[in-house]
Amino acid sequence: MTTNHLTPTLPDTRTYASVSVGDEIAPFELPLTRTLIVSTAIATRDYQVVHHDPSIAAERGSKDIIMNILTSNAFAGRYVTDWAGPNSFISSVKIRLGAPNYPGDTMTVTGSVTSKDDATRTVTVAVKGSNSMGDHMNATVEVVLP
Amino acid sequence: MTNTTPAIIVDSTPEAKAAFYAELQTYVGLEIGEPTPAPDEVNAPMIRHLVEAVGDRNPIYTDPELAARSIHGGIVAPPTMLQAWVMHGIDGPQRGGDGPYEKMNELLFSRGFTSVVGTNSEQTYKRYLRPGDRLTMRTVIDSISDEKTTGLGTGHFVSTRQDYYDADNELVGSMLFRIFRFQPKAKAPAAKPKPPRPRPATTHDNQWWFDELNEGRLCAQACADCGRVRFPTGPLCPSCHSRSYDKVEMPMSGTIHSYVVAHYPQVPSFDYPLPIVLVDIDPSTSHAGKTGNDKVRMIMNTADCPESALAVGARVRIEIRATDPDMKLPFAIIESTGATS
Structure with missing residues (x-):
């Protein structure tokens, strides 16, 4: 394979050896716009009204529309692959749900490496997404590194 | 359908509670309905819509050349998109029916456990999906907890497991989804003490x-x-x-x-x-x-x-x-x- 300056290159991927338990991942601030909440709900084919219609959400006792769970999953995965790189393989995403993500708020995502499994080159990352009301999600993401 | 709300059954003795719990457990392991085929095969446009909305720039999802040079060997779908492939879309899921899930819910409703909140989503992936994959999902009632009381109220955690199979009937991923079916805490009686009676309008004469x-x-x-x-x-x-x-x-x-x-x-x-x-x-x-x-x-x-x-x-x-x-x-x-x- 030949490469030259016009050939786009694959971003680097962290190696298993370069990662240590206790490593912190840079925080990520996600502005929770109405567009984000609606577009991600529709992109995951989730048409439940509580994810896009504020007036019906209010009738059902929610103060506004809320982010859907599939999108919380997507951000937990994105946060870890943004850090790990494209040659990583996510083997599991487990999230515990808490305070809903309403438009106008900001979700701050933080994470750290909690364990390593040499046999499978799997790194476990604890991810927390917090908004102004508390924890939106506590996630455990397993990622296999080269 | 009737308009009357059926009376809530109260299991007041430990024996009655145990009998109710035992009946609930008969639903564990049962498959919910027929396997659900994904309406579309895994495809690049839906992948692109989602990663654009999420702002995910990982090239393995959208860039054929770079994806081909990665360990994934070509475009793949974000693993967390697993569930999206079988979502019902704008028509929503089929309601009603008398399958095991509906019967389990009726049993829970009979005790007043009518409210629901999603608590956990646990996805595991055997491999990343690539365009052309055609999925089928099977859902099983995985577990039902004994009675628990949380900040929301008292009820049972119900976990369902969705297993996703490809066209060769190979398991590609699973999702354990846990909800809490509960009876909301009774609203506290008005804590405000009664205000005093209005004062009489007194004058020199009274x-x-x-x-x-x-x-x-x-x-x-x-x-x-x-x-x-x-x-x-x-x-x-x-x-x-x-x-x-x-x-x-x-x-x-x-x-x-x-x-x-x-x-x-x-x-x-x-x-x-x-x-x-x-x-x-x-x-x-x-x-x-x-x-x-x-x-x-x-x-x-x-x-x-x-x-x-x-x-x-x-x-x-x-x-x-x-x-x-x-x-x-x-x-x-x-x-x-x-x-x-």
């Missing part, structure tokens, strides 16, 4: 009457000149216009002359329905009155008696009770029902 009540005496006025006994208190005798009067202590008994029961509007200081009675106070023994126009009637509330005891002509005993630390008022206690003519 303050003494409330002062006497506070000392335990129910009084009327007797004209010092013509002797007429009168109430409510006022500066002038309606008969002779004299400004002189004596205080007369009245008997603590009488007869209901008339009454109303107030329902609305409701003032927070009172309990409703609120009986209000007009009592003919028995004549004073010390001031029998001299004018033939000496009837004293007082408006008051009743105490310790049901609304059904109210009747014109009923005999009442009058008690002076403290309604607030700084106020006493007379109350009518109905002793016997009077003539109901």
Whole structure:
């Protein structure tokens, strides 16, 4: 394979050896716009009204529309692959749900490496997404590194 | 369908609770309905829509060349998109039916566990999906917890497991989804104490009457000149216009002359329905009155008696009770029902 300056290159991927338990991942601030909440709900084919219609959400006792769970999953995965790189393989995403993500708020995502499994080159990352009301999600993401 | 809400069954004994839990457990392991095929194969446009919305720039999802050079060997879908491939879309899921999931829900509803909140989503991936993959999902009731009480209320955690298979019937991923089916905590009864009764509008002409009540005496006025006994208190005798009067202590008994029961509007200081009675106070023994126009009637509330005891002509005993630390008022206690003519 030949490469030259016009050939786009694959971003680097962290190696298993370069990662240590206790490593912190840079925080990520996600502005929770109405567009984000609606577009991600529709992109995951989730048409439940509580994810896009504020007036019906209010009738059902929610103060506004809320982010859907599939999108919380997507951000937990994105946060870890943004850090790990494209040659990583996510083997599991487990999230515990808490305070809903309403438009106008900001979700701050933080994470750290909690364990390593040499046999499978799997790194476990604890991810927390917090908004102004508390924890939106506590996630455990397993990622296999080269 | 009926419009009546079925009564909630209360399992009050440990044995009844155990029997209910045992019945719930018969649903564990059952498959919910037929396998659900994904409406579309895994495809690049849906992948691109999602990663654009999420702002995910990982090239393995959208860039064929870079994806081909990665360990993934070509475009793949974000693993967390697993569930999206079988989502129902705008028509929503089929409701109703009498499958195991609906029957389990009916059983939970029968105990009042009607509210629901998603608590956990646990996805595991065997491999990343690539365009062209055609998925089928099978759903099984994975577990039902024993009764738990959380900040939301009391109920059961119900976990379902969705297994995703490719066209070769190979398992590609699974999702354990846990919900909490619960009976919401009863709303705390109004914690606010009842506000005190509205204060009487007191003046120079009636303050003494409330002062006497506070000392335990129910009084009327007797004209010092013509002797007429009168109430409510006022500066002038309606008969002779004299400004002189004596205080007369009245008997603590009488007869209901008339009454109303107030329902609305409701003032927070009172309990409703609120009986209000007009009592003919028995004549004073010390001031029998001299004018033939000496009837004293007082408006008051009743105490310790049901609304059904109210009747014109009923005999009442009058008690002076403290309604607030700084106020006493007379109350009518109905002793016997009077003539109901």
